[in-house]
Amino acid sequence: MPPFVITVARIGFIVLLWIFVFTVVGVIRRDLFAGARSSRLVAAPRGVGAVLGNTKPAKVKRGRAAHQLVVTAGQLAGTRITLGEAQITIGRAEDSTLVITDDYASARHARLVPRSGQWFVEDLGSTNGTYLDRAKVTGPTPVPLGVPIRIGRTSLELRP
Amino acid sequence: MPRVRVAAKSRRNAELGLLLLAMAVVAAYAATVEANLLDTVTLDFWVPIAAVGAVFLALHLVVRFLAPYADPVLVPAVALVNGLGVAFLRRLDLANAAPEERADFAIFSGTGGRQLAWTLASVILAAGLLVLMRDHRAVSRYAYTLGLAGIVLVIIPAVLPARYSQVNPQSDAKLWISVGGFTIQPGEFAKLALLVFFAYYLVRKREVLSLASRRFLGVDFPRGRDLGPVVVVWIISLGVLVFQKDLGTSLLYFGMFVVTLYIATERVSWLIIGLLLFFGGAFLAYFLGSTVGGPFANFYTRVEIWLDPYGDAYGAGWQPLQGLLGLGTGGLFGTGPGGGQPTQIPEVHNDFIFAGMGEEIGLFGLSALLVIYLLIIERGLRAALAVRDSFGKLLAGGLSFTLCLQLFVIIGGISSLIPLTGQTTPFLSAGGSSLMANWLLVATLLRISDAARRPVETGTGPRPSGAPATPPPQLHGATTEVIRP
Numbered sequence: 001m002p003p004f005v006i007t008v009a010r011i012g013f014i015v016l017l018w019i020f021v022f023t024v025v026g027v028i029r030r031d032l033f034a035g036a037r038s039s040r041l042v043a044a045p046r047g048v049g050a051v052l053g054n055t056k057p058a059k060v061k062r063g064r065a066a067h068q069l070v071v072t073a074g075q076l077a078g079t080r081i082t083l084g085e086a087q088i089t090i091g092r093a094e095d096s097t098l099v100i101t102d103d104y105a106s107a108r109h110a111r112l113v114p115r116s117g118q119w120f121v122e123d124l125g126s127t128n129g130t131y132l133d134r135a136k137v138t139g140p141t142p143v144p145l146g147v148p149i150r151i152g153r154t155s156l157e158l159r160p
Numbered sequence: 161m162p163r164v165r166v167a168a169k170s171r172r173n174a175e176l177g178l179l180l181l182a183m184a185v186v187a188a189y190a191a192t193v194e195a196n197l198l199d200t201v202t203l204d205f206w207v208p209i210a211a212v213g214a215v216f217l218a219l220h221l222v223v224r225f226l227a228p229y230a231d232p233v234l235v236p237a238v239a240l241v242n243g244l245g246v247a248f249l250r251r252l253d254l255a256n257a258a259p260e261e262r263a264d265f266a267i268f269s270g271t272g273g274r275q276l277a278w279t280l281a282s283v284i285l286a287a288g289l290l291v292l293m294r295d296h297r298a299v300s301r302y303a304y305t306l307g308l309a310g311i312v313l314v315i316i317p318a319v320l321p322a323r324y325s326q327v328n329p330q331s332d333a334k335l336w337i338s339v340g341g342f343t344i345q346p347g348e349f350a351k352l353a354l355l356v357f358f359a360y361y362l363v364r365k366r367e368v369l370s371l372a373s374r375r376f377l378g379v380d381f382p383r384g385r386d387l388g389p390v391v392v393v394w395i396i397s398l399g400v401l402v403f404q405k406d407l408g409t410s411l412l413y414f415g416m417f418v419v420t421l422y423i424a425t426e427r428v429s430w431l432i433i434g435l436l437l438f439f440g441g442a443f444l445a446y447f448l449g450s451t452v453g454g455p456f457a458n459f460y461t462r463v464e465i466w467l468d469p470y471g472d473a474y475g476a477g478w479q480p481l482q483g484l485l486g487l488g489t490g491g492l493f494g495t496g497p498g499g500g501q502p503t504q505i506p507e508v509h510n511d512f513i514f515a516g517m518g519e520e521i522g523l524f525g526l527s528a529l530l531v532i533y534l535l536i537i538e539r540g541l542r543a544a545l546a547v548r549d550s551f552g553k554l555l556a557g558g559l560s561f562t563l564c565l566q567l568f569v570i571i572g573g574i575s576s577l578i579p580l581t582g583q584t585t586p587f588l589s590a591g592g593s594s595l596m597a598n599w600l601l602v603a604t605l606l607r608i609s610d611a612a613r614r615p616v617e618t619g620t621g622p623r624p625s626g627a628p629a630t631p632p633p634q635l636h637g638a639t640t641e642v643i644r645p
Contacts, residue, residue, distance in 0.1 A: 001195045001196075001199050001200065005195065006192075006195060006196060006496060006499070007496075009188070009191070009192040009195055009496065009497075010192065010493065010494070010495075010496030010497070010499070011493065012188065012192075013185070013188050013189055013192050013496075013497060013521070013525070014493065014494070014521060014522070014524045014525045014528065016184070016185045016188050017185055017521075017525055017528040017529070018524070018528050019181075020178075020181055020182060020185050020240060020528075020532070021528050021531050021532060021535070023177075023178060023181060024178060024233050024236070024237060024532070024535055025535070027171070027174050027178065027232055027233060028233060028535070028538075028539075031171070031232075
């Protein structure tokens with residue numbers, strides 16, 4: 001073998017190795033962007049799920065309307081749910097929209113219901129109660145943006 | 161049941177493409193080796209590569225049908241490293257063979273041939289695990305059994321007489337079970353079994369571990385009684401260090417447990433406690449080695465060699481020095497595959513394979529190899545982040561970290577960053593147990609990443625075939641329906 005061929009093969013192999021690395025990075029990169037577009041989670045009620053692929057996030061008025069429910073404290077801290085037109089149930093039960101593993105939460109703890117663009121929080125007879133900021137929730141109570149709903153050790157907030 | 165959805169594509173075609181590219185890289189390597197060593201490229205240089213390539217393709221098909229949403233990068237990246245390992249070991253055989261035998265060297269002979277056979281067996285085993293394990297949560301049912309099996313596997317070589325547990329007469333590490341010419345290294349499998357147990361135990365205990373704590377110097381420290389299991393694992397890993405004379409494995413077990421603990425509780429205090437305990441143990445072993453000797457003497461010598469490799473250049477320091485010289489000879493671009501003298505390094509097919517390859521592919525080649533390892537580990541951690549149940553998170557995080565720590569221990573040892581300790585380089589080193597255990601690890605990661613990337617079923621419709629109708633009952637806090645973005 002002429003030395004020239006050997007040199008080309010030697011450098012060529014390293015180049016090929018790096019081509020592989022960059023192809024892998026390219027695949028991962030496309031993956032990341034595919035994730036970014038759908039990183040907002042769409043919550044829909046039970047049974048409506050089948051058409052979920054076509055549902056768009058609710059057509060609530062832009063501006064001061066709530067578009068997201070964000071968990072600010074507790075085990076699920078950082079979780080965001082894009083709000084639709086459907087109610088959101090919160091509790092330890094498997095079929096809740098937001099399943100929280102919190103020792104101080106009941107199986108069916110509370111729910112968030114939209115009524116003409118305004119979200120209401122309602123306690124579902126929980127053991128330890130639901131609090132809107134400091135006040136205990138007794139009936140359906142309107143939830144302003146950015147005010148924490150406290151359930152056990154978990155806090156949730158509506159965000160625009 | 162869950163009603164949350166992420167856009168998901170299976171990306172299986174990307175996997176296939178990457179796999180073909182990986183095999184092309186390995187074939188280029190094999191061809192260059194022959195051009196250098198034989199001065200010609202024989203017509204059947206591609207036969208071993210085709211053999212591994214075929215079995216990787218079979219694995220790809222199994223993944224396509226049984227884990228369609230699994231990560232597309234894992235299989236090709238691991239296949240590349242494994243294929244390069246087989247080709248490099250064959251290259252060592254060629255260098256050791258007589259020149260006239262080189263041209264028609266049988267594909268299943270020598271270390272490379274054995275590694276090829278082991279690769280075929282391991283990949284088939286990994287595919288088998290994918291077939292058997294349709295839902296990673298099912299493994300948690302056997303957690304206690306696996307934990308016990310892991311401890312037994314760790315202990316066996318330590319209590320066996322040296323005749324059955326020492327393979328290499330030069331090193332006195334007792335890591336093997338050797339019966340009638342057939343050798344296995346049970347520690348490699350123990351790693352996986354123990355990790356399943358750790359993950360399960362910590363999912364059950366995470367609340368008490370992370371909540372009941374005392375604050376001291378601004379860091380939350382857990383209560384004394386919750387420290388129990390950590391101390392037990394620390395003692396076991398020190399026992400491994402003392403009786404099996406293996407610093408690397410003990411570091412591996414201990415690091416594995418501390419990091420799963422950290423992932424479970426998100427408390428930095430565990431890392432601090434873990435590092436303090438490890439360094440405390442290491443200093444104690446070094447001190448005892450210099451004064452008492454006995455079982456600690458081996459560890460003491462390792463540290464001495466690390467501190468001054470030239471102190472005994474023709475004796476104890478010979479192997480690490482040859483490794484360093486090999487890396488230095490390679491320089492930036494290496495001497496080219498087949499163009500170096502890796503056979504100068506003792507144990508180059510095993511512990512020192514990274515130095516041997518480094519001589520031939522140079523810094524640029526080695527760093528590409530390291531980036532590929534990094535990507536494998538990153539994909540594992542990514543699966544851990546995305547999967548929806550705590551057990552899967554802990555298991556995937558722990559498995560990826562173990563892979564990472566093992567690489568750090570051996571490559572750090574070869575490059576003299578830390579005292580050298582014998583560990584296999586995952587997927588690269590010759591050795592059936594290590595290869596098999598690591599392929600099982602990859603199969604588990606594939607399964608978990610499939611669960612993580614699978615679009616969530618809508619409504620109460622039929623669940624994916626094979627998945628149980630309800631999650632395993634014992635798992636506390638097993639499912640959250642909401643994915644953390």
